[in-house]
């Protein structure tokens with residue numbers, strides 16, 4: 001492949017940070033770079049929040065759900081349109097997901113539908129243990145009504161902000177600050193990367209303490225290894241955290257570049273039948289990936305026509321996430337929706353959006369798509 005959807009984009013500051021870790025032999029497992037990385041994310045998001053560096057975003061979600069008390073027999077209500085890492089931890093805990101559609105105006109969880117279903121479930125005494133909205137493609141979910149619902153029904157709210165670090169919500173509140181906890185991912189394709197990593201961000205100090213405890217094999221205080229529960233080896237390595245320190249320096253610049261790429265696609269490809277992911281006036285998306293839909297009837301060209309044509313020229317693009325209620329794994333699961341997510345999956349495409357993509361590379365993508373549409 002010549003042009004990828006989203007590649008790691010180093011700032012040039014990372015190697016010095018990694019060298020510092022080597023010089024002090026804080027190669028593994030924990031160390032000052034990890035402490036500094038956690039502090040730098042907290043400083044970016046909200047100084048009152050607690051940040052715990054972990055080996056992946058999925059690990060962060062797993063810990064958050066476990067700390068929320070999710071276990072066998074419990075339900076977790078979750079956005080259907082998400083990535084595997086944003087749902088599989090529900091399975092790790094033996095819980096049952098119940099899937100929710102998107103609001104067509106934001107492409108994030110349909111809060112009105114969620115509210116109706118919570119009222120019904122409360123009346124029937126079958127409320128979920130946790131709700132997990134996904135910040136899709138860099139856009140913050142509608143935090144205020146979600147937090148109000150979570151409080152009203154005393155349900156834990158865990159926001160999957162893996163795709164939205166750098167975004168903000170109404171009034172400038174940062175994505176990743178929502179709910180009882182939010183999870184972040186620093187996987188290689190995300191807006192910033194530690195090569196692989198994640199973070200649990202929480203307002204509750206006891207959640208952060210428990211996450212650190214569970215992520216380091218649940219060692220009770222004792223000179224020997226003493227365990228009253230089971231844990232995981234989930235902490236972020238100090239070396240990876242050093243990379244993250246270099247990446248935090250350029251986070252806002254990366255967001256600005258991704259938004260510029262989105263705007264350029266929108267200006268040059270917009271026509272009847274091509275619709276770009278909406279961004280409500282009071283939200284600020286990272287535009288992690290440029291996502292659009294193609295109406296084949298109106299344009300005469302399908303999503304697959306575009307994707308396969310680009311592939312022939314070694315340009316990677318990808319359909320939007322396949323909703324989880326459509327996956328073989330979740331066959332028979334309950335879905336509340338009207339198929340907004342199904343239609344997005346049928347016609348939606350993510351275009352190359354890496355912040356290191358050059359204008360010339362983007363021009364080639366644009367020209368090729370326009371030629372196909374004009375043919």
Ligand SMILES: *Cc1c(COP(=O)(O)O)cnc(C)c1O
Pocket residue numbers: 056057058059082083084085086087134160162163184185186187190197198
């Ligand atoms: C990337 C991502 C995750 C977590 O991914 P990891 O690869 O485990 O860091 C979770 N949810 C969503 C929506 C994601 O995009």
